[in-house]
Amino acid sequence: MAKRVLLVEDEPELRRAIVVRLNAAGFQCEVATNGKEGLEKVEHWHPDLVIADLLMPEMGGCEMVQRLRARHETSRVPVIVLTALPRQAKEERIEDLPSVRLMHKPFDSAELLVVINDMLAKDSAGGPSDG
């Protein structure tokens, strides 16, 4: 069965681009436009992986990840956080959370797919989560 990826991104065009790419790679996709909506979708749709932008209205990726980690059912779902902020910003600390990876925009789609598959593989192996 196709793996489910939830994409949380407020830029509609970038959202569309990533969805096209993910669909082409065989993933099932669902979108949300901010962290709040993202949390609801996680609860009802149970994605295998979440991709979230860092800066979004209402609730950004950082807070969303922290909330996901705080709840038992979602404490392990892998998250890729996309950021367009300069490197080495404070936000890099969220990479200390388990199963969180940070990717900088503009990213390489091939690299994004590699990271997605890598995280999904680790997750299903049930091994220690990646910090």
Place this chain on the structure above:
Amino acid sequence: MAATPLWVLLFEDDEGQGILTKEALEQEGFLIDIYQTGRAGLDRLLQKDYHAYLIDMKLPDIQGVEILRRIMTMKPDAMCIIVTGHGDEVAAVEAMKLGAYDYIVKSPYMGHLAALPLVIREGLERRHLKDEREQLQTELWEHARLLEERNAELRRANEELKRVDQMKSDLVSMVSHELRTPLATIKEFTAILSDRIAGPLTQDQREYLSIITGNVDRLSRIIDDLLDMAKIEAGRVLLSRGFVEPLAMVDQVVQSMQPLAEGKQLTLDVKVPAGLPGVFADSDKIAQVLTNLIGNAVKFTEGPGTITIRAVEQPNELEFHVEDTGVGIAPEDLPKLFEKFQQFRRMNKSTGAKGTGLGLAICKRLIELHGGRIWATSTVAQGSIFSFTLPKYQVEEVFREYIKTCIEQAKRKQTRCSIIVAALSNFQELKALYGLEETSRLFKQLEMALRETVRRGAGDIVVRWQRGEMVIILAEVDRGGAQTIAERMKHVVAEKPFHIGAQSVDVSLVTATATYPDEARSEDELLRATERQLHEQDKPKMRVMVIDDEPKIRQFLKDALELREYDVLTAASGPDALEQLRSHPVDLILLDLMMPVMDGYEVYHLLKEDPLTKDVPVIIVTAKGERKDRQLGMEQATYNYISKPFQLEDLLAKVREVLLQRQGVRR
């Protein structure tokens, strides 16, 4: 007498008394004007200031009290002395309330006149002192006010600076975000088209898409460079320096550049000797510089050809050279090479990706941040050599300087800086077992492992090999941050296996942190604060008892063990030992077998019978051929022995091993 004459105005209607008073005062150097009516005197007052006023209470026209009131109104600072007759003290007190300085009661025989000059002088003196005091006070207040004003100004300026600084970094973040997001969309859709997810492509379409991709990549490099430059110029680039091995670093960069070079049929030739000393540098930043220089060399050299990367040792630094056989740089362009937005005007019409005009300017600043130099030499049509230097890793000598610099920076920017001291708690043991060199190598592994952990906070790592300590100097990190990093370091070390040679070793880290300006204000204080903390954490020493009748051997063992941080008790005989052990528990006993009075066997049995000592491990020191364990019913498994003559290192290893076993049992 006073240098300036002291003028006194006297209100006195009685002519005789006036003359007597005048004489008395003139004798004492005063100058007197006498007025017989209040009106005349007050008129005079309009034209002239007097040092003192003497007022008779009973004048024909105006009451003395009223005169006083008017004088005080006109000249609030005037010194008035009331002269009253007997029985008029009530009026005098009234006058004092109005501001008179004093009153003097007329005596029938004019005796009061003798006191008058004194009263006036004293009054003037006091007035003078009071004025001085008041003036000083006023000046002080003025100073304080000015200081306060200056402070407020500074505060305002500082806040303004901080605000501007914040705005600048907000702007940088915003620009970065606003530019990169659309770029990500363009890049992604271009990739979708190129990958034919949206359908097949013609040859032309593919070519055009690859041009778009190239330009998107260039744009994103420009943004990166601009942000880098902005950060460097704002003093926001914090280095994370530490021990960097030149060959490993160069190899890594060269490996990543290999595909680019091969594409142009260029060979990357690394000529970096393996035995070069390390440099004190931020390996990421130096890799960035090398990548840039090698990238330029590839760009401006047509294959087939060679690009050579060299490193050469100089007395205090290492020199790195990137040498190409490319088009070269015109002599007039050489001096401008490292300036901002000076596009390379190397003489070719290269089709490769264009630069950003910032690469070399960034390289220069990064190298200079390290305390190095960068320069270029070139011959047109033959090639160019770009060179830079980095300081050797001689940090012990300049260790304090690094901390000082960090404190100064924090002072200037009104931020904090912290140091973390991480010490190997078993450094002495490891050093005794494997020697300093091997242990140092272990330290290098440790530094590599911790580098990542520290990086998030940006900091220099200075390893003090001799002390088994690593000092991490963190810029702009507060106390909480330092403690978090220290905790993370311990965590990382606990999870990672470490080796000396093929042997895996236990590494346990103790850490201490100190922060400027919260806990300490100078580099000395910072270091002392951490030393104190480390000391407190020191585990209690293991205590060993040496039982031997031979004083020389006793002393030798004592010295050797104390050098390894053990606490040592000695006993010359069995009874002596048993006596001491009653009040001083020990962790281990070294027991000589051949002793007068009570031999080792007997001591051993007594030790094993006593509940206080029966669990203490014993290492029996015997001469060869002396062992009679079997016939004495002592099973080998129950004790440890070492035969004389022994190698000291063997004995120490045995001691360590037995103590570790004991710790294991205790746990």
